[in-house]
Amino acid sequence: MSKLLILLLAALLVWQFVFRHEAVELGPGVLAADEPVQANLDSADSFELEGYRITPLAEFRIRAKVLSRETYSMGNESDLSPVDLALGWGRMSDEAVLQDIEISQSGRWYRWRSTQSPPVPRREIETHSANMHIIPADENTEDLVGDIQQGQIVDLSGFLVRADADDGWHWVSSLTRDDTGARSCELFYVKRVRTIY
Numbered sequence: 044m045s046k047l048l049i050l051l052l053a054a055l056l057v058w059q060f061v062f063r064h065e066a067v068e069l070g071p072g073v074l075a076a077d078e079p080v081q082a083n084l085d086s087a088d089s090f091e092l093e094g095y096r097i098t099p100l101a102e103f104r105i106r107a108k109v110l111s112r113e114t115y116s117m118g119n120e121s122d123l124s125p126v127d128l129a130l131g132w133g134r135m136s137d138e139a140v141l142q143d144i145e146i147s148q149s150g151r152w153y154r155w156r157s158t159q160s161p162p163v164p165r166r167e168i169e170t171h172s173a174n175m176h177i178i179p180a181d182e183n184t185e186d187l188v189g190d191i192q193q194g195q196i197v198d199l200s201g202f203l204v205r206a207d208a209d210d211g212w213h214w215v216s217s218l219t220r221d222d223t224g225a226r227s228c229e230l231f232y233v234k235r236v237r238t239i240y
Contacts, residue, residue: 067194071139075132079105099202108136113148124176129153131172180234187236201234
């Protein structure tokens with residue numbers, strides 16, 4: 044009996060990690076047309092989270108297509124942000140465009156490439172997609188983020204933030220969608236999650 048229970052538990056774990064995050068296909072068409080909404084803050088009160096000091100830098104809301112997702116479990120960053128979401132909006136939410144773009148994530152980076160000439164201008168890809176390090180505000184938010192699947196359209200709101208540790212370590216969000224490369228990712232303290240499709 045105990046062997047059967049162990050096999051069932053193992054099968055459940057495999058299902059959760061392999062099949063739970065299968066990509067969702069929604070078909071062609073722009074499904075997240077609007078630009079992210081951001082309001083920079085001149086000053087905001089810091090608060091403690093998981094032993095880090097979090098300072099809001101801007102109110103932030105985005106509706107976007109999940110281009111990719113990656114889970115992390117090592118380092119200071121994963122204490123705060125266990126999941127990165129690569130998000131796309133405008134024509135980067137259109138599967139007719141995305142079918143010609145390969146997207147990957149690793150090492151807290153998001154990468155794209157196209158085997159042919161890109162279906163939209165390179166600069167549009169850079170300014171209409173971003174890697175977002177997600178800091179869930181609470182356990183319920185963490186569960187909702189954990190359920191997000193590649194391909195879905197999601198609505199996320201909260202703050203772009205700076206995180207500081209007592210030993211001097213810090214992590215700071217980008218405050219623009221126009222940058223690329225190192226330090227161009229958003230550090231996103233998410234208070235509200237809604238799956239649209």
